[in-house]
Amino acid sequence: MIILVINSGSSSLKYQVREGDDVLAEGLVERIGEGEVPDHAAALDRVDGEVSAALGGRGIDAVGHRVVHGGERFSEPVLIDNEITRAIERLNPLAPLHNPAAVTGIRAITEKWPDMPQVAVFDTAFHRTLPEHAWRYAVPDELYRRFGIRRYGFHGTSHAYVARGAAGLLGEDTFTGVIAHLGNGASVTAVRNGESIDTSMGFTPLEGLVMGTRSGDIDPSILLFLLREGYSEQDLDTLLNRNSGLKGLAGTNDMRSVAEAADGGGQRARMAIEVASYRLAKYVGAYHVAVGGARALVFTAGIGENAAAFRSAVVSKLGALGLELDEQRNGERSREARAISTEASAFPVLVVPTDEEAAIAEATAAVVGAA
Numbered sequence: 001m002i003i004l005v006i007n008s009g010s011s012s013l014k015y016q017v018r019e020g021d022d023v024l025a026e027g028l029v030e031r032i033g034e035g036e037v038p039d040h041a042a043a044l045d046r047v048d049g050e051v052s053a054a055l056g057g058r059g060i061d062a063v064g065h066r067v068v069h070g071g072e073r074f075s076e077p078v079l080i081d082n083e084i085t086r087a088i089e090r091l092n093p094l095a096p097l098h099n100p101a102a103v104t105g106i107r108a109i110t111e112k113w114p115d116m117p118q119v120a121v122f123d124t125a126f127h128r129t130l131p132e133h134a135w136r137y138a139v140p141d142e143l144y145r146r147f148g149i150r151r152y153g154f155h156g157t158s159h160a161y162v163a164r165g166a167a168g169l170l171g172e173d174t175f176t177g178v179i180a181h182l183g184n185g186a187s188v189t190a191v192r193n194g195e196s197i198d199t200s201m202g203f204t205p206l207e208g209l210v211m212g213t214r215s216g217d218i219d220p221s222i223l224l225f226l227l228r229e230g231y232s233e234q235d236l237d238t239l240l241n242r243n244s245g246l247k248g249l250a251g252t253n254d255m256r257s258v259a260e261a262a263d264g265g266g267q268r269a270r271m272a273i274e275v276a277s278y279r280l281a282k283y284v285g286a287y288h289v290a291v292g293g294a295r296a297l298v299f300t301a302g303i304g305e306n307a308a309a310f311r312s313a314v315v316s317k318l319g320a321l322g323l324e325l326d327e328q329r330n331g332e333r334s335r336e337a338r339a340i341s342t343e344a345s346a347f348p349v350l351v352v353p354t355d356e357e358a359a360i361a362e363a364t365a366a367v368v369g370a371a
Helices: 040-055 082-090 099-112 125-129 141-147 156-170 220-228 233-242 245-250 255-263 267-290 301-306 308-321 327-331 356-370
Strands: 002-008 013-019 022-029 062-067 118-122 177-182 186-192 195-199 297-300 349-351
Touching: 002 040, 002 099, 002 356, 013 040, 013 356, 022 040, 040 099, 062 099, 062 356, 082 099, 099 118, 118 156, 118 356, 125 156, 125 195, 156 177, 156 186, 156 195, 156 297, 156 349, 156 356, 177 267, 177 301, 186 267, 195 267, 220 233, 245 255, 245 267, 255 267, 255 308, 267 308, 297 301, 297 308, 301 308, 308 327, 308 349
Parallel strands: 002 062, 062 118, 177 297, 297 349
Antiparallel strands: 002 013, 013 022, 177 186, 186 195
16 A cells, blocks of 8 residues: 655645555655745645656555644544544644644645545544543643643654554563653653553643753743733743743754754753753653653654764663663664663663654554555
């Protein structure tokens, strides 16, 4: 089955065409709404041309969409119809930067290829197994019942994929441990017997770890203070989502640049790495307890897979758990899943590459095949 995987942004459309494990084509259309690409339909025309050339006359069998927010309704991938599209659209207030773009992509596909099977794969779905004590906020119940204010969690497609990969690497049927998905957006998840039982992101992807441009955990009273000081709602949104995190601490959200500056003696960069690694180490310790004893700590995504110095900074703070890195293994560059800890480590520290497009394609093929 040839699957087109679509990740629609508000002004971009990222795509990949897969047949099993093979990537047949991939690309990115940017600056949608400007010049030559006035809308997502025009972007899709461009994708169609590129994909047709790559496939040499063969056709696409189905389309899988990454949808960030599935709310409480969607706990697994679903075959899209008009009612499902409207249900995703009703969740727009919970993910105003992401879900509207996904809906636009879905409707563009529907208009271009009306009979094409489409599947929605939700970032929040893996976290629908969170127990209530983990997803509840300590606010009046009315806020949950009226507005859906609760912890949802994100990066679920990646965490689920990596959990399966880690279980295979360990020779176990299911994974129990802690997964750190570290990219420009970052989250850490406690997984027990293959199910998410806690995760750092909450009502939105802003909660939790220090990220590229997002603050992560912050005292809510700071927002009230800044409002009284004259900051607007938009000012706060920009501050916390676009100008904080590594960018706020070190001046850039690129971990490679931060690491280079730290190696060169840059104090702001060193402090940024210390703050980010300390925050993650605290979560790892808490989630080790939450899962009843982790069988492994797993690093994944761009920073998790490639930033050896940052992995070392995190694990160096976890000596109380008995973790110990093999610095030679940690420093090796490889795209393979592997252990980077010593034999003496209390439990393995792993690097398991993620592949969200592969996970979406697999889910799409399964849903369409079962329809």
